[in-house]
Amino acid sequence: MTEENNENQDQNLETKLQKIVYLLQRYKLVEGFVRLQDAPEPELIESIIQKQNLANLRGELDKLHPADIARILEMLPLEDRLIIWRLVKSEYDGEVLLEVSDAVRQSLIEDMDNKELVAAAEQLDADEIADLAPDLPSDVMENVFQALPMEERQQLRAAMSYPEDAVGALMDFDVITVREDVRIEVVLRYLRRLSELPDHTDQLFVVDRDEHLKGVLLLNQLLISDPESIVTQVMTPKVVKFLPDNKAEQATQAFERYDLVTAAVVSPEGKLLGRVTVNAVIDFMREKADLEARNQVGLSEEEDLFAPVWKSVRNRWAWLAINLVTAFIASRVIGLFEDSIEKLVALAALMPIIAGVGGNCGNQTITMIVRALALGHVNQDSTLKLITKEIGVSIVNGIIWGTVVGLFTYAIYQNIQLGLVMALAMLLNLLLAAFVGVLIPITRLKFGRDPALGSSVMITAVTDSGGFFIFLGLATLLLL
Amino acid sequence: MTEENNENQDQNLETKLQKIVYLLQRYKLVEGFVRLQDAPEPELIESIIQKQNLANLRGELDKLHPADIARILEMLPLEDRLIIWRLVKSEYDGEVLLEVSDAVRQSLIEDMDNKELVAAAEQLDADEIADLAPDLPSDVMENVFQALPMEERQQLRAAMSYPEDAVGALMDFDVITVREDVRIEVVLRYLRRLSELPDHTDQLFVVDRDEHLKGVLLLNQLLISDPESIVTQVMTPKVVKFLPDNKAEQATQAFERYDLVTAAVVSPEGKLLGRVTVNAVIDFMREKADLEARNQVGLSEEEDLFAPVWKSVRNRWAWLAINLVTAFIASRVIGLFEDSIEKLVALAALMPIIAGVGGNCGNQTITMIVRALALGHVNQDSTLKLITKEIGVSIVNGIIWGTVVGLFTYAIYQNIQLGLVMALAMLLNLLLAAFVGVLIPITRLKFGRDPALGSSVMITAVTDSGGFFIFLGLATLLLL
Numbered sequence: 038m039t040e041e042n043n044e045n046q047d048q049n050l051e052t053k054l055q056k057i058v059y060l061l062q063r064y065k066l067v068e069g070f071v072r073l074q075d076a077p078e079p080e081l082i083e084s085i086i087q088k089q090n091l092a093n094l095r096g097e098l099d100k101l102h103p104a105d106i107a108r109i110l111e112m113l114p115l116e117d118r119l120i121i122w123r124l125v126k127s128e129y130d131g132e133v134l135l136e137v138s139d140a141v142r143q144s145l146i147e148d149m150d151n152k153e154l155v156a157a158a159e160q161l162d163a164d165e166i167a168d169l170a171p172d173l174p175s176d177v178m179e180n181v182f183q184a185l186p187m188e189e190r191q192q193l194r195a196a197m198s199y200p201e202d203a204v205g206a207l208m209d210f211d212v213i214t215v216r217e218d219v220r221i222e223v224v225l226r227y228l229r230r231l232s233e234l235p236d237h238t239d240q241l242f243v244v245d246r247d248e249h250l251k252g253v254l255l256l257n258q259l260l261i262s263d264p265e266s267i268v269t270q271v272m273t274p275k276v277v278k279f280l281p282d283n284k285a286e287q288a289t290q291a292f293e294r295y296d297l298v299t300a301a302v303v304s305p306e307g308k309l310l311g312r313v314t315v316n317a318v319i320d321f322m323r324e325k326a327d328l329e330a331r332n333q334v335g336l337s338e339e340e341d342l343f344a345p346v347w348k349s350v351r352n353r354w355a356w357l358a359i360n361l362v363t364a365f366i367a368s369r370v371i372g373l374f375e376d377s378i379e380k381l382v383a384l385a386a387l388m389p390i391i392a393g394v395g396g397n398c399g400n401q402t403i404t405m406i407v408r409a410l411a412l413g414h415v416n417q418d419s420t421l422k423l424i425t426k427e428i429g430v431s432i433v434n435g436i437i438w439g440t441v442v443g444l445f446t447y448a449i450y451q452n453i454q455l456g457l458v459m460a461l462a463m464l465l466n467l468l469l470a471a472f473v474g475v476l477i478p479i480t481r482l483k484f485g486r487d488p489a490l491g492s493s494v495m496i497t498a499v500t501d502s503g504g505f506f507i508f509l510g511l512a513t514l515l516l517l
Numbered sequence: 518m519t520e521e522n523n524e525n526q527d528q529n530l531e532t533k534l535q536k537i538v539y540l541l542q543r544y545k546l547v548e549g550f551v552r553l554q555d556a557p558e559p560e561l562i563e564s565i566i567q568k569q570n571l572a573n574l575r576g577e578l579d580k581l582h583p584a585d586i587a588r589i590l591e592m593l594p595l596e597d598r599l600i601i602w603r604l605v606k607s608e609y610d611g612e613v614l615l616e617v618s619d620a621v622r623q624s625l626i627e628d629m630d631n632k633e634l635v636a637a638a639e640q641l642d643a644d645e646i647a648d649l650a651p652d653l654p655s656d657v658m659e660n661v662f663q664a665l666p667m668e669e670r671q672q673l674r675a676a677m678s679y680p681e682d683a684v685g686a687l688m689d690f691d692v693i694t695v696r697e698d699v700r701i702e703v704v705l706r707y708l709r710r711l712s713e714l715p716d717h718t719d720q721l722f723v724v725d726r727d728e729h730l731k732g733v734l735l736l737n738q739l740l741i742s743d744p745e746s747i748v749t750q751v752m753t754p755k756v757v758k759f760l761p762d763n764k765a766e767q768a769t770q771a772f773e774r775y776d777l778v779t780a781a782v783v784s785p786e787g788k789l790l791g792r793v794t795v796n797a798v799i800d801f802m803r804e805k806a807d808l809e810a811r812n813q814v815g816l817s818e819e820e821d822l823f824a825p826v827w828k829s830v831r832n833r834w835a836w837l838a839i840n841l842v843t844a845f846i847a848s849r850v851i852g853l854f855e856d857s858i859e860k861l862v863a864l865a866a867l868m869p870i871i872a873g874v875g876g877n878c879g880n881q882t883i884t885m886i887v888r889a890l891a892l893g894h895v896n897q898d899s900t901l902k903l904i905t906k907e908i909g910v911s912i913v914n915g916i917i918w919g920t921v922v923g924l925f926t927y928a929i930y931q932n933i934q935l936g937l938v939m940a941l942a943m944l945l946n947l948l949l950a951a952f953v954g955v956l957i958p959i960t961r962l963k964f965g966r967d968p969a970l971g972s973s974v975m976i977t978a979v980t981d982s983g984g985f986f987i988f989l990g991l992a993t994l995l996l997l
Contacts, residue, residue: 342895387848397840401836430826433826
């Protein structure tokens with residue numbers, strides 16, 4: 038937490054960031070100067086001025102929360118980023134590594150030696166180490182593993198065994214457990230003996246001798262209840278709980294729906310394994326939203342803003358290749374009708390309108406359906422109803438916008454038949470867009486795929502090639 | 518919270534939902550049968566069987582959390598939705614109205630009379646009533662307002678005065694305050710006298726006589742500290758706090774960065790006004806993500822899945838109109854080159870490739886930049902660096918994909934010059950896409966606009982018209 042005396046939270050942070058960037062520039066300026074000037078005693082100048090500059094920078098950094106340091110590192114080009122990174126106090130290393138994006142994390146880890154990495158990892162909890170594990174060299178992980186006490190070793194092994202989108206990957210092990218037959222007063226005394234409670238503790242978990250979860254004791258309940266009463270009288274037996282194999286998305290929705298702060302994770306036999314906290318859920322939501330935004334345009338990973346060009350090219354190439362293939366197909370569809378275009382060249386100028394508006398309508402439909410699927414608002418029976426409704430919308434849109442493009446065409450080319458063909462092609466392509474726009478995400482889901490991923494590219498491919506075919510085909514049939 | 522005895526959270530819920538849909542179908546079937554058959558005593562049959570069916574349905578609904586009822590209502594077509602809505606017990610009305618989407622809320626409110634609406638609103642807290650206010654008829658709001666005690670009236674007025682994207686709109690008034698000079702034991706006794714603590718209470722707010730915020734007393738600290746110590750010794754004076762006029766997005770980022778559960782909202786003079794809870798933040802995040810997804814394709818509001826066709830058309834029309842205008846412009850750009858196309862009809866088939874790939878690349882750039890802007894990773898100095906980097910990526914992509922399309926063109930049309938023109942046009946359009954892809958979101962932000970909103974449509978317009986112009990222009994200059 039940061040001290041904010043009645044000041045705007047963000048502006049305060051912004052000021053600190055600017056100060057650091059300013060100090061960094063000064064440091065680099067002097068360094069450049071010393072090198073350029075070929076000064077008689079460069080080491081001396083450097084040692085006096087630069088030591089002061091670095092000390093100032095370090096002082097500013099020490100005042101920041103690790104998450105804010107992470108943000109600064111994200112903002113800086115690689116060279117500057119590493120200057121700052123080397124100044125961060127080593128107790129923060131682990132947390133900063135957790136906070137930065139995958140891309141920036143790689144650049145930081147490459148700058149550290151194995152000893153530093155092991156030290157950084159050892160500051161973290163088992164579940165946090167598991168989050169870093171994919172980016173750490175295997176010999177570092179080996180050392181970290183050896184250094185852990187037995188219990189945490191097991192936890193680390195467990196945490197690493199779950200796929201990224203499972204509840205198990207969000208789970209941590211910071212649970213406080215109590216027995217159901219003790220008095221509240223005893224619980225209070227037990228807590229008072231602890232040096233601190235885990236972050237986000239809003240409830241204690243009530244378990245029996247075999248660690249089976251019996252209920253939860255909400256701190257809110259604990260605080261208002263009579264110290265003489267027994268845990269069973271005060272605890273909540275109805276508990277929202279998850280299996281580690283449940284989808285993380287499921288947990289997210291439960292947290293949203295039931296306004297949870299923490300929730301228990303249990304084994305299939307009902308043994309308490311750990312808990313999920315709301316901050317893990319928020320991080321997951323943010324990452325998922327990012328992933329979806331990137332997927333829509335085919336960025337395969339989080340990209341370091343200042344990544345080398347070749348890395349960026351690699352990150353983006355797959356989608357462009359797919360896009361190119363669909364563009365080639367559309368191009369060949371047009372190629373089929375080259376004779377028609379030669380006879381009536383206006384067709385070439387008009388055809389992108391049909392394809393473009395079709396793509397836009399199709400994407401509107403897909404966005405609606407994907408959202409409804411994600412929130413669980415669609416069931417088996419609704420598919421037909423949804424198609425019917427989207428077809429209805431398309432007919433109305435087709436008539437309205439078909440008329441508009443028909444009139445536009447007539448105004449420019451003074452050709453009534455051509456205007457009618459445009460209007461009809463528009464209507465037909467919008468119907469195609471609606472039909473495919475409902476079917477693509479629902480079919481993808483049925484086959485266990487993510488309905489959002491790639492749907493936009495698919496619908497655009499269909500409405501492009503389909504739109505060209507419909508329009509040029511109609512024109513060939515009716516006009517030539 | 519729902520009871521889940523070691524069962525998969527979601528499957529359990531799914532089963533309950535299916536049961537309700539099944540009961541609803543049965544109810545509707547009997548009702549249809551009675552009407553069709555013209556049975557001798559329809560009222561009798563109806564009264565016996567249907568009363569039973571309705572009672573079963575009501576029984577199932579009573580077992581559900583309001584958020585789950587909201588989800589069922591979202592899933593159902595209007596007619597079925599209203600049957601269920603009338604069966605929901607009235608104590609839940611307010612909470613269900615809060616949980617459903619704007620579109621579905623309207624359909625539910627239209628089905629209620631003023632008395633029911635007033636009763637529903639009165640179950641809610643002032644900040645929740647403020648969330649419903651825009652959808653309630655003004656005479657209902659007047660009645661609700663009159664019925665509130667003075668303090669809540671002021672709160673309601675305050676809550677309604679903030680724009681939707683301000684911290685004030687996320688704020689609630691459920692704060693517990695303590696004085697700094699009392700003993701912990703007194704605080705504990707004070708809490709024990711309360712019948713319950715507000716949801717999400719993870720800290721008490723320490724204020725002076727004039728309600729100025731002095732610090733917070735974390736429950737986690739409270740529980741482990743010596744009952745004889747004084748609040749000042751135990752409290753945390755460094756507090757993350759917001760002004761009600763701060764941007765809600767700012768609060769979101771602070772909650773993410775510092776892993777908060779609640780945070781104080783204070784007046785510019787430092788007086789405690791209320792608090793923001795993590796569940797309000799999660800709801801805001803979800804709504805914002807939804808809004809962005811809709812904005813990308815131009816859906817102006819959340820759309821009821823089963824909205825009447827004309828409502829959906831209206832919801833979608835603005836974007837289609839803009840899209841049509843840009844398509845008309847692109848069409849006129851092509852129109853400029855009709856002579857060239859007449860001479861070399863292959864141009865018509867090839868031009869969508871240049872435009873399409875350009876649009877894809879531009880959208881990749883925009884997505885990266887928008888995300889970096891949202892996370893605050895871009896500062897003044899980086900604009901030039903980002904443009905340089907994206908131009909670099911475009912040059913590499915342009916050379917790779919330019920070669921591919923050049924070869925494709927040569928393979929199909931056996932025309933080397935045409936292939937070279939394709940390759941060159943591709944390179945130039947990708948450069949255009951990179952340049953505009955960085956500039957659009959950064960310029961929008963500079964003028965205080967949302968960088969995400971509409972950026973995708975703008976870049977596509979530029980790469981379409983620009984791509985056609987570049988390709989057809991080059992072909993006219995070099996080939997004809």
